[in-house]
Amino acid sequence: MKRTDTNNAVAETLSAQPLVEPVINRRDFVKGGAAVAASTAFAALSSRAGAAQLPFSDDYGPLQPTNCEVTGLPLLALPAGFVYFSYGWTGQPQSDGTITNSNHDGMGVVAARGNTIALVRNHEVNRTSGRNTHPVGSRGVYNPSQGGGNSNLLFDVVNGKFVSSYNSLGGCIRNCAGGITPWGTWLSCEETFHNWGVGNQGFNHGYVFEVPGFGISDGEPIREMGRFSHEAAAVDPATGFVYETEDTSNSGFYKFEPAGAWGDLKSGGKLYAMVLDNTARVETRSAAEGTVWNVTWQEIADPDAKSESCFSQADQAAIIRRGEGCWYDQGKIYFCATSGGPSGAGQILCYDPRKETCTVVFNSPNASVVSGPDNIAVSPRGSILMCEDGSSDPKRLVALTQSGETFTFAENRLNFQAGWIDAIDAAYPGTKAGFLSSPTGNFTGSEWAGATFDGRWLFVNIQTPGVTFAITGPWENGSL
Secondary structure, eight states, X not given: XXXXXXXXXXXXXXXXXXXXXXXXXXXXXXXXXXXXXXXXXXXXXXXXXXXXXXXXXSSOOOEEEEOOTTTOOOOEEEETTOEEEEEXXXXXXXXXSOBOOSOEEEEEEEEEETXXXXXXXXXXXXXXXXXXXXXXXXXXXXXXXXXXXXXEEEEETTTTEEEEEEEEEEEESOEEXXXXXXXXEEEEEEBOOOOTTOSGGGXXXXXXXXXXXXXXXOOOOOXXXXXXXXXXXXXXXXXXXXXXXXXXXXXXXXXXXXXXXXXXXXXXXXXXEEEETTBTTOBSTTOXXXXXXXXXXXXXXXXXXXXXXXXXXXXXXXXXXSEEEEEEETTEEEEEETTOSTTSSOEEEEEETTTTEEEEEEEOSSTTTOSOEEEEEEOTTSOEEEEEOSSOSSOEEEEEOTTSOEEEEEEEOOEEOXXXXXXXXXXXXXXXXXXXXXXXXXXXXXXXXXEEEETTEEEEEETTTTEEEEEESOGGGSOO
16 A cells, blocks of 8 residues: 555544544543552552452452464463453554554553544654654654654554554654643653753754644644653643653652643643652652652753753752652552662652642562562552563563552563564564564563553553553453
8 A cells, every 4th residue: 555545544544533532531430439448558549539349359360371362472471361462563564654663662542532542652762773753744753863752553442453553753762651631642751861952963852742642743842841851741630730750860750830721731831840848859769658748849940951950950859769650540640769669679659739748659578579660550440550660570560459469460471482473474464574673582571661541451562572462351350
């Protein structure tokens, strides 16, 4: 099919749908029941409306190697009864005539049209050889010399299948994570920082970009949201304020207050860094579960960081050890310190914007429980699903329940054997050539990323060699 034909096909698919509905309005939380009594500080979650009351164990039983419904390959280990579909492999031809970029990272279900939902997926790359995330045509590209950005995936939730994919933002560096908005877009965050005006063909990087669930970004950074090594973002729908994490050894937690109307991030605003107990440079790492701080905010005078980094400008800001995943749920913002906690294996914190408090809800006791939680998502039943990016091998999806318990929901079993790439290419013709060099070897240590739920579906990525999964099964048997 000619590229112009594929472009027309994508356009027809988009235009033939009803108006966009933000996915935040579609969430199907379990209703009823009083709050679960938690034995740890994770009681901060148990006060959420509709906390599930389970008459059985939180987990779903032991994991077992499970074949992909599309390729027939044993790519994952899952509990009995769960099935999954792989899609969006690195190199897979897309609906717009481009090939899928590599390094799949943060992702969100951001909008819907009838039974079709739109996911936006980050690609944590910069310059690439032979593939990039530039949209077809001249729109949606920031710095033409860079290959990072986003691709959008359309999924039919009734028939349980991916419909199409296309590039939606290009010309970026290391689009690591981001976050969904309540108005049907995705905030794509560059995880990079450099001195003002140095290199990159005159383009500065380290920004946030906005990507529609259906359509293509304008490719323009939102400079007032800060220029730093971004990781993830979460929006409080009550205020429209955006909360941002920073992935550096000593990082801040930020709040962006837009100056424009609700949902308008591009009319400017003010950026602030979190301060704990009115004390400079409080470190969360050594704090025990249940520790609560009062929160105030220090304004960042120059969010574009022309002469000094945002974190350096906020000399009172609290220190987060590698701030990564960030998620809004039921009036609270959950975010993780990937290297936080007394053990250094990971820490989950909860910011309450109504009470202006920050609470330690979980410290990983050691790497065997969870090692380096990165992207996170709150499930329909109120548990936090953590994407591992630490020392474990195989890498796991680990759930943290409202009662403070943890269990492994899935394992990465991507150990490429002879014939695997041919099976993938048979399912998605052209993928083998698009890989540029066929993947070989063991990828079980590659990180999980981009977990996001919609109804009975969990969507999640494995970064290398780059693939997206849609998982479904008997969710009602456990706490996810």
